Amino acid sequence: MSDNKFEPSEAAAPGRYRITITEKGPYLVYGRPPLTIERIRLGPRDAGPGFETGAHFEMRTDPTALCRCGASHRKPYCDGTHASTAWDPTLTAPLQPTTAGREVVEGATLTLEDHPRRCTQARFCQAEGDVRSLVGRSSDPDARQRAIHEAGLCPGGRLTARDRQSGEAFEIRYDPSLGLIEAPAAGVSGGLWLRGGIPFGREDGRAYATRNRVVLCRCGRSADKPFCDGTHATVKWHDGLDDATAAPERTAAPAAGAKR
Ligand code: FES
Incomplete structure (x- = not known):
């Protein structure tokens, strides 16, 4: 079992970090928070379940635009492909948490x-x-x-x-940071993991509820945008960023800016 520290933690991250979700395009990330590959490890039992951190990606501009449609050729960054690919960018989830279904x-x-x-x-x-x-x-x-x-x-x-x-x-207790979730055992890539209370909201200034653990959709297929709803696993989405998760026939070159 890992040595993660469990503490009450719903505090917002320092003010320099925030994410704006554009209506028809990328996530705009402000403040240059750390961005890393985070691999899901479900075993073996001697290591215990947890996350393994992989490559680090630079935030070379402030803000940095990260892909939200799942089709960029420069993942995790946006390259403008959202304007010419078939996807539904509509943000359908409510801004505040609902207890429906809880x-x-x-x-x-x-x-x-x-x-x-x-x-x-x-x-x-x-x-x-x-x-x-x-x-x-x-x-x-x-x-x-x-x-x-x-x-x-x-x-x-x-x-x-x-x-x-x-x-x-x-x-x-997470430091404010972003993770690109990878699930090697399933051979799929997951969402954009917001850790440590990073605020996020819409272009018109309306904010979503800040939480310690949030996953936003990166594949462009969620029915509950901006949140990941697990559809990436159904459609076998693969971002090509992590060798450990590579689907051989779909392996892509590392994105520019990746440190290995
Ligand atoms: S990343 Fe799109 S549904 Fe999970």
């Missing part, structure tokens, strides 16, 4: 909040046993710890484990 699972010492709408198909919730089952058995310290770990790793914040007595949420 489920609460009460265990012996933990409460699990489940927002299925935030699922990004990362699959940590099964990595060391089914998270709901672990919550149910949370009087066992090992089961409790595994449940906290699995819920905390969920990149889009679908799952949150809380201490049942105090109500305190267990969150991994």
